[in-house]
Amino acid sequence: MKGALKTRSEERPQDVQNEKQNFSTVFLLVQLVVVLAAIGGYMLYAKRGHTDLQWWKTSVIYQIYPRSFKDSDGDGIGDLRGIISKLDYFQYLNIKAIWLSPFYTSPMKDFGYDISNHTDVDPIFGTLKDFDDLVKESHSRDIKVIIDFVPNHMSDQHPWFQESLKGTGKYRDYFLWSDGKSSFGMRKPPNNWLGVFSGECWRWNEQRKQYYYHAFVKEQPDLNYRNPDVVKDMNDVLRFWMERGVDGIRVDAIMKLFESENIFQDEPRSNRPDVPAFQYEYLTHIHTENLPEIGDVVRGWKKVMDEYEAKDGQSRFIVVELYDPPAIRNKYYDYGAMPFNFDLVEGLKADCGGNCFMEAISNEYDNLPAGEWPKFVLGNHDRKRVSKRFGVESVNVMNMLLLTLKGTPTTYYGEELGMEEIEVSFEETQDPWGINFGKERYTEFSRDPCRSPLQWDASSQSGFTSSSKPWLPVNPGYKTCNVQVQKKKKDSSLNIYKSLATLREAPAFQDPDVQFAVVNDNILSYVRGTANTGRYLVTMNLGHDSSTADYTNEPANAKSGRVVINTENFNEAKFNVGKSVSLSSLTLKPGQGLVLKL
Numbered sequence: 001m002k003g004a005l006k007t008r009s010e011e012r013p014q015d016v017q018n019e020k021q022n023f024s025t026v027f028l029l030v031q032l033v034v035v036l037a038a039i040g041g042y043m044l045y046a047k048r049g050h051t052d053l054q055w056w057k058t059s060v061i062y063q064i065y066p067r068s069f070k071d072s073d074g075d076g077i078g079d080l081r082g083i084i085s086k087l088d089y090f091q092y093l094n095i096k097a098i099w100l101s102p103f104y105t106s107p108m109k110d111f112g113y114d115i116s117n118h119t120d121v122d123p124i125f126g127t128l129k130d131f132d133d134l135v136k137e138s139h140s141r142d143i144k145v146i147i148d149f150v151p152n153h154m155s156d157q158h159p160w161f162q163e164s165l166k167g168t169g170k171y172r173d174y175f176l177w178s179d180g181k182s183s184f185g186m187r188k189p190p191n192n193w194l195g196v197f198s199g200e201c202w203r204w205n206e207q208r209k210q211y212y213y214h215a216f217v218k219e220q221p222d223l224n225y226r227n228p229d230v231v232k233d234m235n236d237v238l239r240f241w242m243e244r245g246v247d248g249i250r251v252d253a254i255m256k257l258f259e260s261e262n263i264f265q266d267e268p269r270s271n272r273p274d275v276p277a278f279q280y281e282y283l284t285h286i287h288t289e290n291l292p293e294i295g296d297v298v299r300g301w302k303k304v305m306d307e308y309e310a311k312d313g314q315s316r317f318i319v320v321e322l323y324d325p326p327a328i329r330n331k332y333y334d335y336g337a338m339p340f341n342f343d344l345v346e347g348l349k350a351d352c353g354g355n356c357f358m359e360a361i362s363n364e365y366d367n368l369p370a371g372e373w374p375k376f377v378l379g380n381h382d383r384k385r386v387s388k389r390f391g392v393e394s395v396n397v398m399n400m401l402l403l404t405l406k407g408t409p410t411t412y413y414g415e416e417l418g419m420e421e422i423e424v425s426f427e428e429t430q431d432p433w434g435i436n437f438g439k440e441r442y443t444e445f446s447r448d449p450c451r452s453p454l455q456w457d458a459s460s461q462s463g464f465t466s467s468s469k470p471w472l473p474v475n476p477g478y479k480t481c482n483v484q485v486q487k488k489k490k491d492s493s494l495n496i497y498k499s500l501a502t503l504r505e506a507p508a509f510q511d512p513d514v515q516f517a518v519v520n521d522n523i524l525s526y527v528r529g530t531a532n533t534g535r536y537l538v539t540m541n542l543g544h545d546s547s548t549a550d551y552t553n554e555p556a557n558a559k560s561g562r563v564v565i566n567t568e569n570f571n572e573a574k575f576n577v578g579k580s581v582s583l584s585s586l587t588l589k590p591g592q593g594l595v596l597k598l
Ligand code: TEU
Pocket: 110, 113, 114, 150, 196, 216, 252, 253, 321, 323, 381, 382
C-alpha cells in the first residue's frame, strides 16, 4: 500500500503537470458551476418574482370609456380610431392591458350597455376593421385587449327581442315574460322587484300583451338564462370576439344574470333608513342577485376561453362586476372568474385613515381563497372620481396605494392625471340613472360628471375632438391639467403614475405579500419584497393630521431608506428622489406618500 503512495519528491514532472491540469480543470468546472448556479438562481428568482405570473397579474388594467377617450372624426364622440391614435400613451405609461367599455351597435339609451348587435361595432365608434386594427396595433405594442361583455340584458331593438315580441318561435322565451297578476281586477306586475337604477323593472308590452323584466332601463330587457339556447348563443358571441384576438372580458352586472324561477315572490324590505320606496336599496335582493345558477354559465364562458388558451398558450382573463363583500364575490373564483373588488370605491367610512384603509385592504387579502390573486379598483365609469371622493390633493397618494399593493390594479381613464369631475345641470344630464332621481337628487346618481373627455392638451376642447361640441363638456381646467402639460413636468401626477406603473413591474411588487408596518389613524405603510427581490417601504398619510412615526422595527428593520418615488407635495429637498431618509422619526402630512428602497 505504502508503495502506492508517492511523496512529493517522488513525483515526476509529468505527474505535476497532470495535477496542475486537473486542478485548473476542476477550478474551471467549479467556476462554471458557480456561474450556472447564479444564472439558474437568477432565472428562478426572476421566474418566482415575475415572469411566471400571467399578464393580468403583472399588468395594470386601464379602463377606456370609448365615448370620452379620443375622437378621430370630429363628431364629438370618442371612437376606436381615436384609441388607436393614442396607443403610444400606454407605452409611455407602461400600461400593458386596456379594457374597453362597450363599442357595439347600440341605440345608446345606456351609452352602449344596451346592445342591439353584439357582433358589430356601432358606427359612432367605427367598424369591425377598426377593431381588428386596434387589436393588432395593441398586440404589436405588447398591450392586451379586454372587452366589455354584457350578458345580462340587451337593447329592446336587438333582433332577438324584436322576434320575442311575436310570442312564437325560437326567441319566445329568450326574455322573462309574465302575464303579471291581478289585484282588485287591476293588472299588476308579478312581484315588487325594483330596477337597479330605481323604479319599475316590469314593463307592459302591448304587442305581446305581457310584462317583460328589465333590471336596468326599460330599453334593456333581461335575457332568460334558464333557456339553454340563450346560454349557447351568448357563448357564440364570446367566440366571435375571441376569434378576433381579444385577451379577456370584463363581465357586466354579473349578479343580475338569474332571477328566482318562481317570479311570484316579493323581495323583502331592507329597512335601510331614509331610502324611499322606489329606490333599489329599499329591498333586499334575494330573488334577483347572485343566484347560484350563475356559476354554470360563468364556467361555460371560462370553457370557451380555455379553448382559445389551449390553442396558443396565451392566458385569457375574466373579471366580473359586482359590488359585494368577499363572502359573496369570492364564489366567482370557483366559477373560473376574478370578481372585482370595489372596497376602495364604496363602503369606506367617511374620513377613512390608515387603520381604516388597512381594514379594507385586509378584507381582500384575508378572505382570498388559496391560490387566488387579489385585485383593487379606485374608480370606474359608474362612480365618482378619486379627486371627488378623496380630494384633489390625494390623487397621487391614492395612485401610490393602488399601484404598490399586491394585486391587479384597475385605473379608470384620466385618474393618472388626477382629472376632476365636470358639473352638469339637470337639464343637460344625459345619464338615465341621474334623470330617474329628478332635479332634487340627480347629482347623487348621475354618472355624467365622471365621464367627461380625456384632457389631452391645451388646444380647443383639450385636443379630444375637433368638434365644438363634445358629447359631454370638457372640464374647464383642461388648460393646466392635461397630458401634454403633465408629460413635461417631472413631478406631475402623470409622471408619478408612470414611475409607479414602472416600479410595479419589479419582482418586489409582484408576488411577495404586503407586510403592514406602521399603521395608525393617519398612516398606512407596508413593506414589499424580500431579501431576494429587494425590499421597499411604502408609507402614506391617508388621514387628516400630520403624523411622525418610527419605522425602524420589523418589518422594515432598517435605519434609513432611499426615496424612489414621492407624491411631489413635500417642498423639502430631503425627500427628493435619491435622498436617504432616516426612518427613526419620519413625518408625513396628509396626502404625502413615499416609496423608499430599504
Ligand atoms: O353596472 C352595473 C351596476 O348596476 C352597478 O354599477 C350598480 O351601481 C350596482 O350594481 C348597484 O349596486 C353596469 C355598467 O357598469 C353600467 O355602466 C351600466 O349602466 C349597467 O351595468 C347596465 O348595463
